[in-house]
Amino acid sequence: MKRVLTLLSFGVALAFASTSLLANGSIENGKQKAATCFACHGTDGNAVDPQYPRLAGQYNLYLQRVLHEYKDGQRDNPIMKGMVATLSDQDIEDVSAYFSSLPSKLDTLKDHVSGSK
Template structure:
């Protein structure tokens, strides 16, 4: 019985933390992406396969990734530097903006290092 309660509490905590990531203002985000577009494209659909396409990704996933770059759980020095400058509100807004854009993702062809 204790295990079930522990799992329930953990699930609720996870849901609450994901909801915190999901909130953001798309219009404010649009005004905050000047640095991002150099690599990820103005429309979030990078044409260079070394940079991920952000358009249409889940906003909560993008926010989680930015928080992980910021705190070092993801190991990319360039993204860590950019993310370090962002507040939680900035992260939510930028994530909401890119998540709201139409994606050009269809598969991973030419978007995996070394793929032909």
Template sequence: MKRALPLLSCGAALALAAAPLFAAGDIENGKTKAAACFACHGADGNAVDPQYPRLAGQYNLYLQQTLHEYKDGRRANPIMKGFAASLSDQDIEDVAAYFASLPGKVDTLHGHVQGDK
């Protein structure tokens, strides 16, 4: 038990330090700001057309990184670059929080949650 206590203390400290990373973004504002995304990715983040990624349930920080990469050109997609160009850093945090908060749909054919690629 004496060995477990330092490990628990260390884990708790790491969890507290990481909390702001996962708390970023306002889900309700993100839903409003994501309205342009719904045409391709669906209002629930579960696109039905396989050419568009499912965003529901993706990691918040992954979604933020992806939007920043479209915005600054590290990812080359003219449509996404156009959408991302108008987003502020706060908008990106909010949109990512919205899609990350949504449940992904289960792909019963392949046995995994859609959006986990």
């Protein structure tokens, strides 16, 4: 039993370590690279217009995945596809690091989810 718990603990530690390795990115570089995002998503990542998602405080790996999905066409949005077309993998990591580092102003989902009014 002790051996199983040791292996399980090691596996959990390895999972957390690999997740942080996958989430690398420079917040400072991301802020510079995200300048074109500010028009829709706000400089603080908390878009005012409800048609644009709030990016501040989102999970880093989630943001990376979404940006890759726009880039490769899994998500169909012509505006976002054009915005991410020239981003490298490092650019995506940096932009995701920046927005995920920002405090979110979303304290409730009221009026932020379709059909919630």
